[in-house]
Amino acid sequence: MLIALLSIVVGATILSGLVTIYIDVPRQMGAQFRSYGANMLLLPEEGASLTADSLQEALGKIPEQNMVGATPYRYVRLDMPSRQQSFISAGTDFSQVQKTSPYFSVEGAYPKDTREILVGKEIARTLDVKVGSSVELSYKTTGKAGDKASGGDKAGTVLQGSAEGFNKVIVKTDVVLDEEGKIASLEVDASSQTPGIGSLVGTDKAFLDQFIGKSLPLKLSGSQAEDGAAKDAAQEEDSTEAAAQEEGAAKDAAQEEGSTVDAVTGATISSQAVIDAINSASSSSDDVVPIENTEHFTVAGILSTGGEEEGYVYMSLKDLQRLTMDETLDAAELSVSADAEELEAYSKEISDADLGITARLVKRVTRSEASVLGKLQALVFLVTAVVLLLTMICVSTTMLAVVSERRREIGLRKALGASDGSIRKEFLGEGMFLGGLGGVFGALLGFGFAQLVSVSVFGSAITFRPLLLPVTILVSMAIAAVSCQMPIRRAVAIDPAIVLKGE
Amino acid sequence: MALLELKNVSKIYGDLKALNDVSIQVEKGEWVAIMGPSGSGKSTMMNIIGCMDKPTIGEVLLDGVDISKESQKALTDIRRDKIGLIFQQFHMVTYLTAVENVMVSQYYHSMPDEEEALEALDRVGLRERAKHLPGQLSGGEQQRVCVARALINHPELILADEPTGNLDEANENIVLDLFRQLHREGTTLIVVTHDPEVAEAAQRTIVLEHGRVAREVINENFSNQ
Ligand SMILES: Nc1ncnc2c1ncn2[C@@H]1O[C@H](COP(=O)(O)OP(=O)(O)OP(=O)(O)O)[C@@H](O)[C@H]1O
Ligand SMILES: [Mg+2]
Numbered sequence: 001m002l003i004a005l006l007s008i009v010v011g012a013t014i015l016s017g018l019v020t021i022y023i024d025v026p027r028q029m030g031a032q033f034r035s036y037g038a039n040m041l042l043l044p045e046e047g048a049s050l051t052a053d054s055l056q057e058a059l060g061k062i063p064e065q066n067m068v069g070a071t072p073y074r075y076v077r078l079d080m081p082s083r084q085q086s087f088i089s090a091g092t093d094f095s096q097v098q099k100t101s102p103y104f105s106v107e108g109a110y111p112k113d114t115r116e117i118l119v120g121k122e123i124a125r126t127l128d129v130k131v132g133s134s135v136e137l138s139y140k141t142t143g144k145a146g147d148k149a150s151g152g153d154k155a156g157t158v159l160q161g162s163a164e165g166f167n168k169v170i171v172k173t174d175v176v177l178d179e180e181g182k183i184a185s186l187e188v189d190a191s192s193q194t195p196g197i198g199s200l201v202g203t204d205k206a207f208l209d210q211f212i213g214k215s216l217p218l219k220l221s222g223s224q225a226e227d228g229a230a231k232d233a234a235q236e237e238d239s240t241e242a243a244a245q246e247e248g249a250a251k252d253a254a255q256e257e258g259s260t261v262d263a264v265t266g267a268t269i270s271s272q273a274v275i276d277a278i279n280s281a282s283s284s285s286d287d288v289v290p291i292e293n294t295e296h297f298t299v300a301g302i303l304s305t306g307g308e309e310e311g312y313v314y315m316s317l318k319d320l321q322r323l324t325m326d327e328t329l330d331a332a333e334l335s336v337s338a339d340a341e342e343l344e345a346y347s348k349e350i351s352d353a354d355l356g357i358t359a360r361l362v363k364r365v366t367r368s369e370a371s372v373l374g375k376l377q378a379l380v381f382l383v384t385a386v387v388l389l390l391t392m393i394c395v396s397t398t399m400l401a402v403v404s405e406r407r408r409e410i411g412l413r414k415a416l417g418a419s420d421g422s423i424r425k426e427f428l429g430e431g432m433f434l435g436g437l438g439g440v441f442g443a444l445l446g447f448g449f450a451q452l453v454s455v456s457v458f459g460s461a462i463t464f465r466p467l468l469l470p471v472t473i474l475v476s477m478a479i480a481a482v483s484c485q486m487p488i489r490r491a492v493a494i495d496p497a498i499v500l501k502g503e
Numbered sequence: 504m505a506l507l508e509l510k511n512v513s514k515i516y517g518d519l520k521a522l523n524d525v526s527i528q529v530e531k532g533e534w535v536a537i538m539g540p541s542g543s544g545k546s547t548m549m550n551i552i553g554c555m556d557k558p559t560i561g562e563v564l565l566d567g568v569d570i571s572k573e574s575q576k577a578l579t580d581i582r583r584d585k586i587g588l589i590f591q592q593f594h595m596v597t598y599l600t601a602v603e604n605v606m607v608s609q610y611y612h613s614m615p616d617e618e619e620a621l622e623a624l625d626r627v628g629l630r631e632r633a634k635h636l637p638g639q640l641s642g643g644e645q646q647r648v649c650v651a652r653a654l655i656n657h658p659e660l661i662l663a664d665e666p667t668g669n670l671d672e673a674n675e676n677i678v679l680d681l682f683r684q685l686h687r688e689g690t691t692l693i694v695v696t697h698d699p700e701v702a703e704a705a706q707r708t709i710v711l712e713h714g715r716v717a718r719e720v721i722n723e724n725f726s727n728q
Contacts, residue, residue, distance in 0.1 A: 409596050412596065414579070415582070416583070417580075417582055419611075420576070422611065497556050
């Protein structure tokens with residue numbers, strides 16, 4: 001009886017242990033062979049940069065029919081202003097990702113449209129975002145003030161400038177340029193100008209309207225510069241110097257259409273100050289200023305890979321390039337169907353091609369290795385089946401021994417009026433009890449066994465699957481019940497008359 | 504009408520006639536002893552009467568029912584309901600206590616009732632040993648437990664196959680006294696024995712030889728007050 005119990009415990013242990021491993025192995029393997037899919041990595045050479053063009057050229061070295069997938073990557077740290085956190089964001093091509101990283105498992109869908117992102121599971125957890133959530137991401141950098149800003153809400157660049165006007169009073173201007181670099185709007189702060197006519201440059205609508213649509217740099221219209229400056233100089237002291245400076249340049253400028261403005265009558269120096277301020281702002285556009293581009297994205301999918309990818313945000317390369325105003329790439333993962341020798345040849349060709357690209361080979365699980373995984377699972381299945389079969393044989397034999405040992409007792413029970421049904425029930429009940437008990441021990445031991453195997457073979461712990469406990473117990477009971485069938489038939493066949501014969 | 508009637512019963516094993524054209528009648532409440540040399544067919548007859556075997560030829564009427572035609576399942580039911588069995592080798596379930604052994608019989612008959620089982624043990628003078636295992640009881644005590652077990656369901660007919668075969672005189676007398684009690688209560692008793700003393704306690708003795716009824720002896724000195 002103890003032997004039967006023991007064999008059921010062993011059987012159930014193997015069953016639950018191997019099933020746990022069976023379920024866990026693909027996950028483990030996926031985590032083990034991270035680069036399953038991609039087998040070549042293209043990186044920019046020291047000092048060179050990887051661009052769409054150079055990548056295209058490199059890909060040309062590999063025959064098209066051998067190319068399974070080529071995925072460009074650009075990694076940038078993006079901020080999430082609302083959470084005051086930042087994440088590594090990867091810009092990539094999602095149609096290619098699925099070919100070079102088949103182990104990516106996406107809940108929801110891969111992004112299809114612009115401003116859709118794929119969020120790593122870890123980030124999704126910390127930020128508590130779900131598929132369909134909206135996320136605000138911003139890119140912070142420094143750049144020239146004149147750089148075109150992206151993003152809907154900022155159509156153009158604001159240029160701030162100032163210049164000295166009449167009586168050394170500062171004139172400040174705020175100019176917004178449109179996408180073609182033409183003035184879209186203008187504000188002038190000349191409130192501290194000479195009370196009276198000089199301050200008009202800030203409020204005279206006719207004067208200010210002239211600037212709209214003009215491109216930089218600006219000049220005061222020629223005749224006025226000459227006439228007006230002289231005339232003003234008579235009225236306004238200290239102005240001769242400024243007027244004299246203008247004289248030569250103004251003549252050339254007058255020829256350039258669309259970049260001349262007429263001064264406010266009687267306030268030539270103040271008008272000139274406005275122009276100087278705008279021009280100074282324009283010329284200061286080479287100065288380095290902070291830039292922040294912010295866009296809203298919709299979460300299309302949550303990514304789980306069991307690896308560091310779960311801490312990344314993925315978006316289309318286009319989105320990332322628009323956000324960062326930068327078109328360079330950091331790497332490209334390639335999946336090439338070729339044998340080791342050919343791969344070596346391709347990588348050498350690309351590295352030697354003077355494209356500023358080095359190609360590196362990456363070990364991956366090849367298709368045959370993947371099928372090893374399938375075979376391993378089949379083997380696990382087979383071993384489980386064999387062990388269960390052995391368990392059944394063992395239980396059956398033990399129960400047979402028990403029946404023949406208890407022959408007299410069974411005969412006696414029958415002589416005392418036990419029906420076949422009650423004998424059957426008794427033994428079946430006993431068998432099921434053994435099965436259940438063995439199943440409980442087996443399920444627990446099996447988890448320990450699986451844990452041990454997982455830790456020693458794969459180096460990672462496995463999660464306990466509560467469902468496996470009742471399943472193991474039920475299977476053990478079923479196996480015990482099946483194993484008991486033959487012994488029960490024997491028991492039922494015992495002739496009660498044996499007890500009278502005094503055997 | 505007789506409680507039990509065998510009409511021209513034969514049990515044939517190959518070319519051996521363990522029972523050969525046996526016809527007997529046992530009245531309700533009668534106490535009958537069966538004697539005969541070894542191999543004369545006594546146990547074979549008991550098996551047939553006890554619904555554990557069927558005759559090759561002939562009819563066996565128990566309470567007017569021909570049990571030689573009944574199915575195995577029906578025979579089990581009849582045995583359980585009407586017959587109490589006592590064996591020579593006081594068969595007990597070795598891992599159950601005395602009272603539990605009595606309750607096994609109750610279990611298959613109706614419902615185990617410990618109180619009733621203890622009362623039955625009391626009748627055979629073993630109430631104190633109720634919690635003992637068979638191994639802790641003497642042969643005589645074990646046989647008394649078997650008697651208690653046989654009478655627990657108040658059977659109409661008690662069949663005993665050499666109930667005193669392994670007992671000393673003192674225990675033999677205890678068992679015979681129990682039989683006398685049962686007889687007084689109206690239970691029909693059929694007792695197989697080699698012991699003339701045991702046979703003399705019965706009202707009538709049937710002697711078997713070579714599977715045939717050799718003779719029947721009425722015990723004229725029978726008394727049971
Ligand atoms: N199952 C069987 N198969 C073949 N022969 C049997 C079988 N059972 C009994 N016999 C034979 O039938 C004959 C009668 O046997 P039975 O057991 O009835 O004798 P018995 O009168 O009870 O003897 P004993 O006093 O020794 O117990 C014997 O010769 C025995 O060998
Ligand atoms: Mg016999």
